[in-house]
Each structure stands twice: as structure tokens, then as C-alpha cells.
Amino acid sequence: MIRFENVSKTYPRSSRPALTDISLEVERGEFVFVVGQSGSGKSTLLRLVLKEEAATTGNVLVAGRELASLPSRKVPALRREIGTVFQDFRLLPNKTVFQNVAFALQVLGRSRHDIKALVPETLELVGLEGKEKRLPHELSGGEQQRVAIARAFVNKPAILIADEPTGNLDPTTSLGIVRLLDRINRTGTTIVMATHDDEIVDQLRKRVVELDHGTLVRDQTRGVYGVQR
Numbered sequence: 001m002i003r004f005e006n007v008s009k010t011y012p013r014s015s016r017p018a019l020t021d022i023s024l025e026v027e028r029g030e031f032v033f034v035v036g037q038s039g040s041g042k043s044t045l046l047r048l049v050l051k052e053e054a055a056t057t058g059n060v061l062v063a064g065r066e067l068a069s070l071p072s073r074k075v076p077a078l079r080r081e082i083g084t085v086f087q088d089f090r091l092l093p094n095k096t097v098f099q100n101v102a103f104a105l106q107v108l109g110r111s112r113h114d115i116k117a118l119v120p121e122t123l124e125l126v127g128l129e130g131k132e133k134r135l136p137h138e139l140s141g142g143e144q145q146r147v148a149i150a151r152a153f154v155n156k157p158a159i160l161i162a163d164e165p166t167g168n169l170d171p172t173t174s175l176g177i178v179r180l181l182d183r184i185n186r187t188g189t190t191i192v193m194a195t196h197d198d199e200i201v202d203q204l205r206k207r208v209v210e211l212d213h214g215t216l217v218r219d220q221t222r223g224v225y226g227v228q229r
């Protein structure tokens with residue numbers, strides 16, 4: 001589903017590469033944690049999957065597309081297959097929970113009929129039934145993140161990318177969010193999640209990919225956050 005072939009990335013005006021010679025394959029339906037210190041390249045790796053940044057050398061392949069040769073007019077179709085969730089939720093503050101999730105379908109041109117069916121079933125999946133009419137500021141942080149996850153998933157993307165989705169949440173709430181991502185993963189969606197949250201990584205025992213100064217230093221099935229090297 002996602003393949004990196006000897007990928008390096010150096011940002012313009014930067015002397016040090018953000019990623020160096022990364023080769024990595026993520027199969028359809030996998031759940032992968034990407035860990036590493038601040039600045040190790042986790043967000044850069046996720047941005048390359050979305051074609052928000054381009055690799056300096058090497059190939060990135062996502063859902064059968066080679067991103068270097070993907071014309072910009074085809075990038076929206078790529079991004080429709082990838083849901084995104086961030087640390088800071090990024091909800092529309094003046095829209096209700098229902099409207100925030102519905103908006104993701106409206107911009108894709110989905111019918112009112114589809115929206116009426118898909119939004120409630122997705123809000124139920126994330127545990128927000130009964131809160132459809134709330135505004136984001138009337139929700140807890142964990143509930144806001146559930147709205148963001150509903151919005152990312154309502155279109156049933158093949159891949160869900162989460163960049164520090166629990167960074168603003170307490171440990172119990174964080175665990176609930178990751179258990180929700182786990183449930184979404186079980187529907188067949190591939191999940192790649194960058195995180196600093198050692199407790200969560202250690203509890204879920206998923207594949208762990210570790211970056212250190214832009215280099216892939218560990219790729220472990222049923223891994224833990226940190227290991228002695």
C-alpha cells in the first residue's frame with residue numbers, strides 16, 4: 001500500500017537531510033507506529049506519503065501510484081484515499097460536529113443522500129452519537145479528536161495517517177483514541193501513526209518503525225516504544 005525505495009529528503013536551504021535512504025513497505029491493512037525523537041523525520045515521512053513534500057531522491061509509491069511522476073492534477077485523487085488526523089484536531093470552529101464531518105463529503109461532491117447515511121454511522125463508530133449538534137468548543141479534547149477521526153474516515157479511505165493524534169490528550173483519553181484507530185484498522189484501513197507516546201505503543205504491540213536523525217534504525221513487528229541497543 002505504501003512503499004519507500006531508498007528515499008532521501010533534504011529541504012531547500014537545509015544542510016542536513018530530514019530523511020536518509022529510507023526503504024520501507026507497509027502492506028494493506030497494517031497498523032504502523034512511527035517513533036523517534038523530535039526532529040527525527042516522522043512528519044516528513046508522512047508528508048511524503050501525501051505528496052505534500054517530494055522526495056529528493058528515491059521513490060515513494062502509494063496505493064499503486066509512483067508519486068514522483070504523479071501529475072499535480074492527480075494529487076487530489078491520491079489524497080481522497082488518505083485520511084489525515086493531527087495533534088491539533090483542525091476542526092471548523094463554527095460548524096457543528098455533524099457539519100464538520102459532512103463537510104468532508106460535500107467537498108468530494110457526495111450526494112445529500114450519502115451524507116445523511118454516512119455521517120451518522122461514522123459518528124456512531126467513533127462514539128459521538130447524540131453530540132451531532134455540538135460545536136467543537138463544547139466538546140472535550142478527546143471528543144474533538146473523535147470528530148477529526150470521523151471526518152478523516154467518513155469517506156472510507158484506504159489509508160489513515162495520524163501525526164501525533166494523542167499529543168494534546170491525557171493518557172486515558174489517548175488510549176481511547178488509539179483503540180478507536182485500532183477498530184478502524186480492523187475494517188481494513190491501513191494506519192500509519194507518528195507518536196511520542198511510549199505507553200500507547202507498548203500497550204498496542206503493533207509494528208514499530210523508529211527513525212533517528214532521519215535514518216530508519218528499527219522496524220519491529222509487535223514492537224515496543226524503546227529498546228536497548
Ligand SMILES: Nc1ncnc2c1ncn2[C@@H]1O[C@H](COP(=O)(O)OP(=O)(O)OP(=O)(O)O)[C@@H](O)[C@H]1O
Pocket residue numbers: 011012014017018036037038039040041042043044045
Ligand atoms: N519545511 C521545512 N523546511 C526545512 N526543514 C524542515 C522543514 N520541516 C522539517 N524540517 C527539518 O527536518 C527535520 C525533520 O523534521 P520533522 O518535522 O519531520 O521531524 P519529526 O520527527 O516529525 O519531529 P516532531 O516529533 O518534533 O514533530 C528537522 O531537522 C526539521 O528541522
